[in-house]
Amino acid sequence: MTRDPRELSSQLKPPDDVNPRTDARLDFEDREFGEMSEADYAEIGFMGGLEVHQQLDTETKLFCRCPSGVYVQHFDAEVLRHMRPTLSELGEYDGTALMEFKTRKEIIYQLERGSVCTYEIDDTPPFEINEEAVKVSLEVCELFGMDLISELHVMRKQYLDGSIPTGFQRTAMIGLAGRIPFRVPELGIDRELNIRQLSLEEDSCREISDIGHRVTFRTDRLGMPLTEVVTEPEFFSPLELQAGARLIADTTRACTHVRRGPGAARQDVNVSIAGGRRVEIKGVSNHRGLPRLVHNEAFRQLNLLRLREELRQREVESSVMDVGEADGVTAGTDLVIDATSILRRSDYAPLCDALDAAGSAYAIRLPRFGGLLVHRTQPGITFASELADRVRVIACLVGRPFMLHSDIEGYGLRAAEWRQLHNALGAGSEDSVIVVFGPTRDCDTAAREVLIRAQEAIAGIPAETRQSMPDGTTGFERILPGADRMYPDTDTPPMPIPDAWVAEARKLQLERAFERATRYRKTGLTDSAADRLSRAAWSSLFDELDLGQAASTVESAFAHVLPGVLRKGTALPDAGRLHPWVEAIREGWLLAEAIRPALRRIIADPGVEPADVLARYRISPDTEQLAQSVAAIAGEFAGLHSAYPAARVRWAMGRLRQQWLGHYRASEVLDQISRQLESTEVTR
Numbered sequence: 150m151t152r153d154p155r156e157l158s159s160q161l162k163p164p165d166d167v168n169p170r171t172d173a174r175l176d177f178e179d180r181e182f183g184e185m186s187e188a189d190y191a192e193i194g195f196m197g198g199l200e201v202h203q204q205l206d207t208e209t210k211l212f213c214r215c216p217s218g219v220y221v222q223h224f225d226a227e228v229l230r231h232m233r234p235t236l237s238e239l240g241e242y243d244g245t246a247l248m249e250f251k252t253r254k255e256i257i258y259q260l261e262r263g264s265v266c267t268y269e270i271d272d273t274p275p276f277e278i279n280e281e282a283v284k285v286s287l288e289v290c291e292l293f294g295m296d297l298i299s300e301l302h303v304m305r306k307q308y309l310d311g312s313i314p315t316g317f318q319r320t321a322m323i324g325l326a327g328r329i330p331f332r333v334p335e336l337g338i339d340r341e342l343n344i345r346q347l348s349l350e351e352d353s354c355r356e357i358s359d360i361g362h363r364v365t366f367r368t369d370r371l372g373m374p375l376t377e378v379v380t381e382p383e384f385f386s387p388l389e390l391q392a393g394a395r396l397i398a399d400t401t402r403a404c405t406h407v408r409r410g411p412g413a414a415r416q417d418v419n420v421s422i423a424g425g426r427r428v429e430i431k432g433v434s435n436h437r438g439l440p441r442l443v444h445n446e447a448f449r450q451l452n453l454l455r456l457r458e459e460l461r462q463r464e465v466e467s468s469v470m471d472v473g474e475a476d477g478v479t480a481g482t483d484l485v486i487d488a489t490s491i492l493r494r495s496d497y498a499p500l501c502d503a504l505d506a507a508g509s510a511y512a513i514r515l516p517r518f519g520g521l522l523v524h525r526t527q528p529g530i531t532f533a534s535e536l537a538d539r540v541r542v543i544a545c546l547v548g549r550p551f552m553l554h555s556d557i558e559g560y561g562l563r564a565a566e567w568r569q570l571h572n573a574l575g576a577g578s579e580d581s582v583i584v585v586f587g588p589t590r591d592c593d594t595a596a597r598e599v600l601i602r603a604q605e606a607i608a609g610i611p612a613e614t615r616q617s618m619p620d621g622t623t624g625f626e627r628i629l630p631g632a633d634r635m636y637p638d639t640d641t642p643p644m645p646i647p648d649a650w651v652a653e654a655r656k657l658q659l660e661r662a663f664e665r666a667t668r669y670r671k672t673g674l675t676d677s678a679a680d681r682l683s684r685a686a687w688s689s690l691f692d693e694l695d696l697g698q699a700a701s702t703v704e705s706a707f708a709h710v711l712p713g714v715l716r717k718g719t720a721l722p723d724a725g726r727l728h729p730w731v732e733a734i735r736e737g738w739l740l741a742e743a744i745r746p747a748l749r750r751i752i753a754d755p756g757v758e759p760a761d762v763l764a765r766y767r768i769s770p771d772t773e774q775l776a777q778s779v780a781a782i783a784g785e786f787a788g789l790h791s792a793y794p795a796a797r798v799r800w801a802m803g804r805l806r807q808q809w810l811g812h813y814r815a816s817e818v819l820d821q822i823s824r825q826l827e828s829t830e831v832t833r
Contacts, residue, residue, distance in 0.1 A: 166427045166612065170194040173424025173454045179525070182387070182444040182621075187337075190386040194423025195447050197390045198382035201397045201416040202375050204352065204408040205285050210372035211351040212275035212319060212641075213268040217373045218408065220355075224259035224367065228270055232256065232311060249309045249627070251543050251594055256311040257365040259357065264369040271315045274640045278303065278321070278349075282374035283646070285406040286323045286349045287654040289376050292400050292661055293344045295324030297651060303641035307634040310627060311364055312353035313371065319638055320350040320377070329400060330663065333392045342393060343381040350377055362545050376401065382419060382427075387440035387447075390418065394436055399662035399684050409686055410715075418443055425450045425610045431626060433617050441621040445527050449623065450610050452526045457609045459524075463517045463579075467607045470516070470600045478511070478596045484574070485596045488512040488584060491569050497561050499550050503586040510586040511596045514574040515603050518581040522556040527622045532606070536583070538625035539602045544595035546587045551595075555582040672700045678708075686721075687711050693724035699734045702744065710748050722752050729759040739766060 174193050210217050232254065234246035258270060267273040283301065290297055305317040327344035352373040354366035378397050384390040394416055401407060401414070411434075418430045420443050430446060433439055473481035489509045492500060500510060515522075522533040537552050546552075553561040555571075562570075562584070570582050585595040605611040612629035660668075662683040669679035682688055682704050696703055711721065730751055733739035739747060743766040750762045 170423035290324035293327035295327035
């Protein structure tokens with residue numbers, strides 16, 4: 150049914166920022182992924198949710214008429230922008246906007262005339278919303294059993310990392326309150342997964358590089374339509390999250406107007422534990438690595454809660470580390486000094502290089518943090534790395550290493566230099582001292598961020614957006630935006646959703662992946678083959694073929710051949726072209742070893758008739774030619790040094806395979822080789 154958005158306004162709620170459980174299990178020992186049971190995750194209060202983004206396969210972009218799905222390797226012009234925060238109607242600055250402003254980034258947009266217009270660079274208002282994209286979104290809503298809105302309202306969602314030139318993303322809610330069966334027998338899951346909402350959004354730019362104070366984006370992807378499916382936070386283990394992500398991706402792809410391939414689908418993962426708060430991991434594209442990633446994030450949060458407890462026991466006061474609004478950080482607090490003169494004679498090479506480049510070195514005292522900078526947060530990562538991450542992103546110190554600390558004895562500076570810094574800062578044995586070095590202005594920003602992050606440690610888990618790293622850990626990306634990041638778009642009028650569009654979406658009755666898998670099992674496919682085929686891009690092609698008893702053979706051939714075809718950018722053939730190939734399999738004259746090579750040739754040579762391709766693999770009743778070929782290589786048998794007859798047979802089979810592939814059964818070739826091998830041995 151369709152519903153007025155005003156009726157639903159009271160049901161809308163921001164993502165849950167605080168875990169409902171407050172009883173943090175600080176005594177729970179650290180464990181590696183794979184060592185935890187479902188009960189263990191329940192004990193630490195693990196909770197997760199998903200925001201799954203899927204690009205739509207439309208001809209044009211969402212709010213202009215530039216072509217969608219065009220990726221370019223060149224550009225015709227560049228535009229330079231800077232980000233500046235502005236006061237809200239309440240006279241406040243957004244935390245994310247302030248963070249991005251502190252980075253002092255130059256944002257470069259690379260424009261290619263065939264893929265962008267003046268809308269993308271915010272020089273003209275948006276066009277009318279792409280009706281094709283709205284219709285596809287309605288189809289996706291039907292797949293999730295959602296309540297559809299009756300009138301579409303475009304909103305602005307703040308996007309302050311520079312990837313959208315306007316500083317906001319235009320988004321429109323399409324559906325609410327969906328449900329989908331969630332069954333994973335191996336995990337003991339048999340329930341419904343609740344979908345909070347589905348929105349239609351415009352995609353952001355592609356990031357080309359991010360070095361120091363300059364980030365470069367290419368605008369070809371900007372404005373492409375995509376759907377965002379948001380679940381309720383009801384995943385209670387990493388494996389549940391992985392299964393849920395796959396279910397949503399597979400269900401969305403049941404709609405034929407969605408894109409596939411690298412970057413077409415990605416998800417943001419929200420994770421929290423008891424006593425903690427929501428942390429968002431952005432842009433996770435690999436389902437395989439997702440469980441380890443969220444496991445490590447859960448224990449990062451647990452370790453941060455342990456750190457908070459230790460700081461409370463040490464009675465560390467957050468107010469002591471207030472920086473103030475002074476122009477220079479050293480003027481705003483006595484916890485920071487310019488240590489350039491003290492360290493000028495240091496023999497630590499990275500520090501010397503920074504100072505020789507007219508840079509500076511700042512020293513920061515963290516009161517009563519002694520020994521805590523080496524506190525483990527993730528595998529191979531300590532709290533000092535949390536500080537360094539924040540400094541790297543916000544202060545843009547890129548030449549690693551750019552930070553040293555006193556909790557690692559004998560690292561970087563000489564003992565006498567550490568003593569000088571302690572004396573200059575008035576640091577005691579219970580304090581930690583950190584040194585940051587690089588360009589002077591960046592060091593000032595870095596020192597401020599170290600103190601701010603230390604204050605956040607006293608509070609617990611900061612509200613952050615984090616990025617996934619290749620080793621399964623997470624790294625700081627930006628401050629989590631506030632709940633008021635979304636507001637109405639004044640450039641786009643409301644649009645009633647025609648009843649005819651809704652009826653058209655429902656008439657399609659799209660088959661979801663798990664429903665398709667059930668149907669495939671009834672044809673005789675194994676569970677694994679049915680699941681694999683139900684998610685494949687060629688499932689529709691499979692359905693168009695009259696397979697009968699050949700279903701299992703054809704599915705296996707498709708699974709081995711077609712992924713490589715798609716990777717090369719080759720289009721899948723139509724069912725009519727594959728009909729002779731299927732008939733040859735059903736009639737039994739196309740040998741098993743020739744099935745896949747024949748399929749490859751039929752697809753690779755569209756100008757050649759399938760019958761001509763198959764003729765190359767037709768079984769030959771005449772074994773005389775085979776015997777002659779075996780005899781022709783008989784002289785080479787004697788040259789083989791292997792004393793094992795089986796090794797010689799394998800060598801001969803390999804030599805003859807390409808020549809007689811499909812013409813003779815393997816047993817016939819083996820029989821001829823064995824006879825020749827025996828005669829060769831007798832002669833010798």
